[in-house]
């Protein structure tokens with residue numbers, strides 16, 4: 001079997017491509033076959049072409065082709081001379097692509113046909129043998145996976161860096177007290193470091209999700225050909241190894257039509273952007289002069305063309321806004337796939353722009369945030385002043401009574417009465433004289449003032465996950481230690 005292929009293929013090989021054959025590839029109304037008698041209209045050509053956006057996968061298309069060609073040579077389908085020519089041609093094509101001199105043609109529909117056509121132009125018949133045992137269907141699925149794998153690795157690196165910046169700032173502000181909110185009402189004091197580390201947790205889960213998604217991205221469709229596999233004795237494991245895939249896709253029909261991995265990435269990207277958006281919302285609020293907890297560096301803000309006093313947090317606002325487009329891409333991909341019968345359908349070409357944009361948005365946003373978090377200036381006095389309003393230590397007073405033997409529900413009621421009293425007298429719980437406090441419950445002693453302070457309140461929550469400065473320092477150091 002093996003030998004027969006070699007003989008067959010060697011007999012039809014020639015290293016020089018006739019001009020006629022070359023023209024045939026170049027001048028056809030469409031690139032794919034002689035079967036068609038009329039060209040498509042300009043509009044249909046533009047409508048069906050993907051080269052304007054899929055050319056960004058060129059590097060991966062070339063990588064995939066080189067691995068495929070190496071395998072074809074190893075099983076005797078192409079000669080060593082063909083493989084050399086393919087390598088040489090692809091090297092030149094990559095140089096042209098990177099230099100921006102590659103002549104992308106809409107007539108050649110997509111990145112795959114453009115590159116293949118140029119290869120034939122450069123090296124003749126050897127270039128025409130490259131597509132043996134392969135289809136654009138398994139080729140494009142492979143290219144997207146290679147491209148996405150790279151993007152995932154970049155996103156993970158950026159998320160790691162962002163966590164590092166958050167942890168560094170958290171360490172600096174492990175003792176800085178701010179109000180913690182529920183319902184955007186002052187609830188209990190927390191440390192600013194603790195608040196920042198909440199986002200480090202979210203971005204940590206985002207990393208886990210991407211790592212998990214990467215496992216399914218990193219399986220190779222090549223060898224599936226159009227849909228049914230190929231009659232050539234391909235060595236899929238070899239190609240997978242050359243391309244750094246962990247495994248090969250196990251069903252050819254699934255392999256050419258599966259875009260689950262892209263949907264998973266978009267879902268992970270949507271979650272990243274949702275976290276970014278929540279953080280952005282807080283940055284915007286904190287920067288409002290009414291709150292004034294932080295300042296963002298000028299390079300992330302803009303002024304107003306009419307109001308000279310303004311410094312607007314444009315970057316976090318825009319990041320919050322960009323969350324919408326990534327959510328949109330997720331829904332678009334889910335919808336793209338939901339009605340498709342097996343196997344490949346042209347619908348699948350619509351997978352790319354949204355996926356590319358999701359990855360671009362995540363990459364740009366994270367890159368900017370890494371820098372922006374480093375530039376956050378904290379107004380600890382404003383945070384502290386805000387924490388002193390709104391009876392943030394009321395729960396601590398209730399806990400204090402519980403520790404003196406009062407059932408929690410009764411303690412809760414007692415403190416509610418004390419808060420009401422303070423409201424009427426426009427004062428804080430800590431401002432009440434001991435006798436006033438005792439009038440609410442005689443068990444209250446002098447030591448109550450320790451728990452009514454902000455420092456006492458945060459220091460008391462000294463367990464894993466709590467807001468005590470000691471815990472915040474440990475958690476931040478844990479992140480920084482990697």
Ligand code: ARG
Nearest residue numbers: 050110136137140346348349
């Ligand atoms: N440009 C196409 C895509 O992005 C490549 C695969 C085309 N395959 C086909 N049978 N038309 O999906």
